[in-house]
Amino acid sequence: MRLLLTVLLVSAVALAQVTPPPTKDDSPLFMGESVPSGAIAVVDEMVISESEFIDEAMRRLMMPTNPDGRRLLDGLVQEALISAEANRRNLVVTDADVLVKVNEIETALKKANTTLESEMTKSGVPRDTFMSKLRTTMLLEQLAREDLRIPSGEPVTATQQQTWIKNRAAQVTVVTDKSKLPAGVVATADGMSISSRSLVKLAAATSSRREMVKAVDTVMQHALVQAALKSRNLKLTEADLEANVARKKATFASNPQFATVDFAEFIKQQTGADMDGYRHSLPFMIDASIWRLGAIAFSEDDVSKAYAVDMPRFGPVRTVRHLLILASDSGKKGADGKNLPTTAKATEQILSIRKELETGKSFESLARLYSEDKGTKFNGGKLPPFAPASAPFHAAFVEAAIALEVGKTSAPVITPDGVHLISLEKIDPAPPVKEVEIEIREALARKLLQESWLKSKRGYDIRLQ
16 A cells, blocks of 8 residues: 555655655636535535535546555555554543654744645645645554554654555455445545545645536536436436447547457446446436437527538548558657657658659558557558547647648657658538537537536535535
8 A cells, every 4th residue: 555644754855755746727616606505516506415416526536547546445454444443442632742753844944945734735735634644644553553563663664554554454354446435435454444525625625626516517517418408398318328339439440449348348447336326427428418408409490500510510621541650759658668769760761761652552451550540550550530620639630630631641740749641532522401400409509508607606615524
């Protein structure tokens, strides 16, 4: 386990390691309309309960792509291990003991031309959180001193504290498997339960504050879109959810980058959820609700007008092949651990490959041979057809593709990935409105929800007590 607690006692630098310093856009814990007692947020007079917020916050914190959530949980597990053993031995840290330690820290910080208050502000740690963890760390010092037989005149080092934590975790039962825990509990350690609420409270008060604000925004947006459905006598059904899964699977399968990847496994890796959990997550249900809303909330005339306004999103449709040589001018390393070639070097290679085209070799064969885009290399560099205003590619790539004539190949095109050659195979007219009607309806529904969100009266207060 990573030791979160011991960094509190060493210096101002160590204190800052508790949580990354907040940025200028760090979000407050409360904002907007007044929130009723016992609730967490309000949006257009719809009250968001604490439990709804905690569920979404936990989903975000426990995603495999969010290491901060695991770090915070590790810290709470360590606290539980320390508290359980300290209670067992009747060890205590008095307020006077804490004051002495605070004075020691203040003295050390003064020598570094800073103060405890200043360092807590920079690191985003509230004073009550700091004092609580300081007390726990002092208990850890006592436990480590006893069990590792450290003489009273010697300091207890961070390494020794880590050793005690590691040893204690190996001696007792620690459970973090959600399937083995009761509702509302995120872990148990040495018989002590750690609630989801305590983890979310810590996250809101420290480094995951902005993530917690995103969580409450998601819950409010879900409430708004459900209200929009209800106003039209609609309700999201399991069939709607299944239809949305099918759409996402189809989109996933159409991307050459994921040609050999299982959709369910990809979702598991990204979110930590199985397909049922993914299907019932709030972001997914918001997405499914938007599709449902789009299907019924707009007339044929609405769709036709949107099609005319957004024509560049639909066509003309270009089909291209590309060949990529990875490059970096900042020392970025490739999969082999070696530095990628510079843009200038990659451009030289691209120009050399372009000369091979002039000898009669096909672009497809050269892409198979030289391209370093693993997602398209083996299909000869062919990319999904795209319209100019909806292309999922870098602007320089799109600009070069638009400038080409059918059958022609571009000069070297530089993007953040490296240097490309692009060959334009064909240009098709925009599809008729009926073929893109579902897409247009989705865009209209998203716009409707966005406008509803901007006009809504909302407020939140995530200062959990």
